[in-house]
Amino acid sequence: MNDRAVSSTIGVVLLLGMTIAAVSALMVVGGTVIDETRADAERSQMENAMSSFSSKASLVGLGESGNQRFSLGRVSEGDVEVRPDGGRVTLYLQKDGGSREELNSTALGAVVYRDGDTEIAYQGGGVWQRRGESNWMLSPPEYHYRLETLTFPIMTVDGDGGSSGSVRGTVRSTHESSDWYPIQGSETRSNPLENGTILVEVESRYCAGWEAFFTERSEGSITESCGADDTLVVDLTVPFTISGEDAVIAKTINPTGGGGPGGGKKIPDGWTEGTIAPSISPEVEAELESCATDGCADVSASELSSGAYDASGTTALYGKTFNTTDGDITVVTDGDVELNDITITGSGNVTLYVRGELTVDSMVNDGGSATQLVTLVHSDGSVRFDGDSDYTGIIYAPKSDMRFNGAPAISYTGALVAEDMDIKGSINKFDFQPDPELEEYQIGGGDRPLTYLHVTENTVEIEFD
Structure with a gap:
């Protein structure tokens, strides 16, 4: 056999092998890039969808609508679930020189999109994102402080189950809002407030996001920052x-x-x-x-x-x-x-x-x-x-x-x-x-006491199609 012919054959085989290896590597890398791009696109879409969902949930929770249909889009990389026990909020009254008196407490609940170590969640009227051990706010909860009047409708979530694929459903109100403060006929829970302050304790997987909200966008001050237990305490007054x-x-x-x-x-x-x-x-x-x-x-x-x-x-x-x-x-x-x-x-x-x-x-x-x-x-x-x-x-x-x-x-x-x-x-x-x-x-x-406080619990129920 001619040596030159053998060399030519070997060269072709090597070339084909290199080509196949390169194409395989390209497919693997390209597939990974495509998967990551698809996941990033889905997360971005979910951020917008959760913000839209938050608006609909507020309409229902605040009594402006009996129920609202919602769509979170197509979910293929992750899944969506309701966590009715996710997080907790507690309201305290602290009189000058006295101990804290618990006024009320309830589970916040959450609607959570999860993809690996990434979560995008609706909780308490706000939208939050968690990635690994870090978390932050995407849109703020319902919370309005004007002059000496605070209005804080606490939005809670009820329901169960989850969904993927084309995620659609209904958000509805199952009962009227519950008054936390003031309560008619109660001497200890009446306006105007004097000689005291109101504290809010939030326990949440998105604690750092909540803390950033109270620090940057509200007039409250942080009494206890988020720790290992994902709990913070906020004084709803502002410095005089x-x-x-x-x-x-x-x-x-x-x-x-x-x-x-x-x-x-x-x-x-x-x-x-x-x-x-x-x-x-x-x-x-x-x-x-x-x-x-x-x-x-x-x-x-x-x-x-x-x-x-x-x-x-x-x-x-x-x-x-x-x-x-x-x-x-x-x-x-x-x-x-x-x-x-x-x-x-x-x-x-x-x-x-x-x-x-x-x-x-x-x-x-x-x-x-x-x-x-x-x-x-x-x-x-x-x-x-x-x-x-x-x-x-x-x-x-x-x-x-x-x-x-x-x-x-x-x-x-x-x-x-x-x-x-x-x-x-x-x-x-x-x-x-x-x-x-x-x-x-x-x-x-010295902190200015709230003069008028209005806190209600507003529950919405989530049902997936």
């Missing part, structure tokens, strides 16, 4: 913020002394009436307890440096210098205290926690910064201005009376917050100016 434009903020202002511009009863510009600010009592109590447990220094020295001090046995802070060069200073008192001739040095802050009556007389932080001196007054306490004074700082006494006795001449820079303000002297002798540095200043630990 001072705008930097109002020097006096109170629920009621009674200028009985007369002398106001344009008439004796007129409230001056920069004084805001009708504001219900949150109690700071729990924070005052916490600081007092901390001193009792960990110990605080006394305030006998004329100059105080960084640290915590207990002034409970002292009725007057006269001629004190608070040197904040090395750090902030905290002073707590379980009784009455008078501020007179107070100086702050350094760049740190001074915070006073007062459970009794606060009396202001003479110079207090004159020429300083309002943010450097914050006095927080318990609801058991009160505030009194007895004589001429020059004060720079914040006095936050939202559940206390504030009185101006005699006819003091007062120069005040910063913000005064009280419940009821009674003015015996002439308003014309008051020079109250806001401090621009207080723009968007938040009172630490």
Whole structure:
């Protein structure tokens, strides 16, 4: 046999083998790419379909429609199922200084599309996605916070079974919504809310998504972040913020002394009436307890440096210098205290926690910064201005009376917050100016209580064709 003929035959065989191997590899890789592309397309389609489903479920759950037909499209890579026990939501009422009282609790349920480690779910009125250990929000749940009114219709899911292929079905309401808050005739569940806050606990496989929603899109604050148990607790109130434009903020202002511009009863510009600010009592109590447990220094020295001090046995802070060069200073008192001739040095802050009556007389932080001196007054306490004074700082006494006795001449820079303000002297002798540095200043630990709360449980039932 000719060697050249043998070589030619071998070459053809090798070429065919290489071609077959290349085509096989291409088919395998190409098939994988096609499968991944098909799965990605299905997930993208499901995101849109779940958002559409969410709108239909809301119409039914909120009583705007008796039932709605839905279609989630064709599902070939994954499947869809109802999980009636998926997740749980619990509502708590926490009064100032008290423990949590459970108001109601229910399973949220969910409608879940699953493909491998990817889930796209409708739960609680929102749409969420989970991939591996990560999860996030695709569309927000029903939740509306306007001014001091919160409307929170909790959407729950009932039903069973699952579907694939062409996924269609009906979402219907099986019964009327159930009131969680307020409840007619109940003294403990009535509006307006006072001296407390509402907490929502959410347990969910999509906990991080819920947390992102409450953090970024609501006015709630996270009390307990998602942990290993996929549970978070949200305080539905928002921090009390001072705008930097109002020097006096109170629920009621009674200028009985007369002398106001344009008439004796007129409230001056920069004084805001009708504001219900949150109690700071729990924070005052916490600081007092901390001193009792960990110990605080006394305030006998004329100059105080960084640290915590207990002034409970002292009725007057006269001629004190608070040197904040090395750090902030905290002073707590379980009784009455008078501020007179107070100086702050350094760049740190001074915070006073007062459970009794606060009396202001003479110079207090004159020429300083309002943010450097914050006095927080318990609801058991009160505030009194007895004589001429020059004060720079914040006095936050939202559940206390504030009185101006005699006819003091007062120069005040910063913000005064009280419940009821009674003015015996002439308003014309008051020079109250806001401090621009207080723009968007938040009172630490103080949260505005919800004034009006409306929470309902709204159940929808899912039935696949």
